[in-house]
Amino acid sequence: MISALLYLRLTSLQNLVLSRVRRLRQPKYLVGAIVGAAYFYFIVFRRTVHVGRVAAAGAPVVALPTDLLPTLIALGAVILLVIAALSWILPDERAGLTFTEAEIAFLFPAPVRRRTLIYYKLLNSQVAILFTAGIFTLFSLRAPSLIGGNALIHVAGIWLILATLNLHFMGASFVITRLMDNGITPWRRRLIILGLIVVVAGVTLGWLWRDLRAPQAADLADFHSVAGYVNTLLANGPLPWLLLPAKLVLGPYFAQDAATFLAALGPALLVFAAHFLWVVRFEVSFEDASIAKSEKRAARVAAVREGNWRAARGAMKARPGPFRLASTGRPELAFLWKNLLSTFPIFRPRTLVIGAVLIIAGYRWVVHDPAYRHMIPIFTVFAFIVAGYVLFLGPQLARQDLRSDLANSDILKTYPLHGWQVVLGEMLTPIAILSGVLWLVLLTLLLTFHSPALTWLTPAVRFTVAAGLVPILPLVCALQLLVPNAAALLFPAWVQTVRNRSERGIEVIGQRIIFMAGQLLVVALALLPAALGAGLLVFATQWLIGPVAALALAAVAVLVILAAEVGCGLWWLGQRFEAFDLSSELRP
Amino acid sequence: MIEVSGLSKRYGNFTAVHDLSFTVGPGEVLGLVGPNGAGKTTSLRCLAGIIPATTGTCRIAGHDITTDPVAAKRALAFFPDEPRLFEYLTVRQHLAFVARIYGVEDHEALAEPLLVELEIADKADQLPGELSRGMKQKLAIACGLLHSPQVMFFDEPLTGLDPLGIRRMKDSILKRAHAGATIVLSSHLLHLLEEVCSHVLILKQGEKIADGTLADVSARFSNGEANVSLEEIFLRATGGSDT
Incomplete structure (x- = not known):
């Protein structure tokens, strides 16, 4: 009997390996495998071989x-x-x-x-x-x-x-x-x-x-x-x-x-x-x-295959809505309400208020106690690290958007909404979550980021930059989130594989790396016009109207450029969503 | 009212539906039947605006689903074979969400009798994960009916229901049809379709074999015999393919 079970195990293993090898015929897996292999070579093997050579050469090693x-x-x-x-x-x-x-x-x-x-x-x-x-x-x-x-x-x-x-x-x-x-x-x-x-x-x-x-x-x-x-x-x-x-x-x-x-x-x-x-x-x-x-x-x-991570974590409990949802009004907000229910209850408007109060109270306590005042730069560095983490990895972690609802696309498409409305509605939750975190980071930086060396960074300049960033940050988040959502609609089979944590293999690791790199590249390119426009405006006008007014003008320009980019992206993605057919996209 | 003209759906070289034309009037129930892979679900998904047709037009309550999809979708409801629900919304929250999407004013007043009719009022605060398959299907139906659609598409609506559930579903469909709704449903349960449908459309390999009232289609394939069942008609029309 054990031989039959052994046969089952070995045959299953053999078929698994064969299917993994066979799927390399599909470009998405082949490219993923090449990138994944390169990652392993450069990050693990090359270093291992190097250490081995050093040891073999008799060089001193730790x-x-x-x-x-x-x-x-x-x-x-x-x-x-x-x-x-x-x-x-x-x-x-x-x-x-x-x-x-x-x-x-x-x-x-x-x-x-x-x-x-x-x-x-x-x-x-x-x-x-x-x-x-x-x-x-x-x-x-x-x-x-x-x-x-x-x-x-x-x-x-x-x-x-x-x-x-x-x-x-x-x-x-x-x-x-x-x-x-x-x-x-x-x-x-x-x-x-x-x-x-x-x-x-x-x-x-x-x-x-x-x-x-x-x-x-x-x-x-x-x-x-x-x-x-x-x-x-x-x-x-x-x-x-x-x-x-x-x-x-x-x-x-x-x-x-x-x-x-x-x-x-x-x-x-x-x-x-x-x-x-x-x-x-x-x-x-x-x-x-x-x-x-x-x-x-x-x-x-x-649940994981359907992108429902909350269900995958274990038994779910019914929860009250994050806010009162009226029967009428902008339908996009219904998606925000729905998707906030799909995530941790900490992501609520009151959390933002509590966070802001804690940051202000904490800052006042630290700044008034000479024994702790030296810790202020630590908070600044920490805030920058959090900002970097949220900006680079946030869109990969906050996925309560089309990526999670792709399996329900049939139902979403029967709703009397334009495609862009569905896409915007779906993206509102991660935008809200990431913006909320970034606003708290911004508040921390506004309070703690002082430098005697930067004489131009007056309180007025700091406040203007912070005020300008408040409406800009949600647009930056939206811009970032457009990329993985576009990928979900353009390459659903690929995204289905990447988001499915039960999928394993070097090719899947490679696919994830490609996604991350692609996202960074596209966002960098999209931010370039706004950055250039803002830079030119500040350079050209600060002599005439002063740095504060120039920065405010630049913030408006950035806001307009980013809003136009996000609007175009939403419209285009909406068109794509209307033409989207998951069943045909997933055909082998 | 549903008006379909020359509807085709192709996936690359494969034609799932070819040149489909038919009309369903208010109060009529059209049964879409055909062997596995005949194109029933694809047709329904094209009609409901879920997937774009390759060619042809489809008007829902007078609105073209391609050129005026929002108005057309406001008038329709689509019920898939597997109830698609959001696992983290309770029964009541599902209805609140759908009400906002369709802009149904004072939805609580409409939802309560609907939940009672579908016998899920006592489950209003439960998540889909706590419901049986039949209950989930009832919730999906409640969500679809909340905005009082004029046109309804049911894809295998009786799958997974117990005998009582099937009876209730049939009664519910007939009630809506008598109230003037236009209904298209696909099912393999031909004897049950006979009880519900006023019209039938037989598909095979994406092409229409026959359509019309049950009497018309019976007359065409009965070869003069009396009391020929829909199942027998189906087998004769499709050349004995399995359902």
């Missing part, structure tokens, strides 16, 4: 002193122990092995033993674990000499850690299910486990209190001293015994060469085997929970 390794392993063991403890405390559901709906439909009614299903699941998880181990190793190889060893040792070591953790999670969930079957509620179990942890921690701390001293200044003098103190701490009392299994599992990863790896492998495999036996021999029913889990997973995947 290495972690070997005397720190025991401390590192002990700290790693503490982390593993905490993760393991959490796997006993957090779950509140019965053990459900994750099967796909097809696997449940075919395997559960089939004459397959329960243990065989577990073998199958374990086998299945190895693919993902090995992949993760490979990726992790690839990135860690950029600085190989930090912990020593080589690629093979790292892959095997990470695989062993992740596979043992996976078995531990499974075993813990089985025991939790048995406890629930015996009437022990999740909260009672948590109390028992927390009680046990408190007892163990109490005994350990008591031991440490008796035998150890508090850290002295010398213990904190440098990195080695701190590590030495921590090492002594972790080597005392019952802690070494508590950490022993986790240390054994970590051993192969931290091996410096083949000999130490082989020496560490035996004990690690013993821990792994003990976990394996625990999982396969523990008799507990997982079928009901697996079916429920698979249904939830399928619903989540369907």
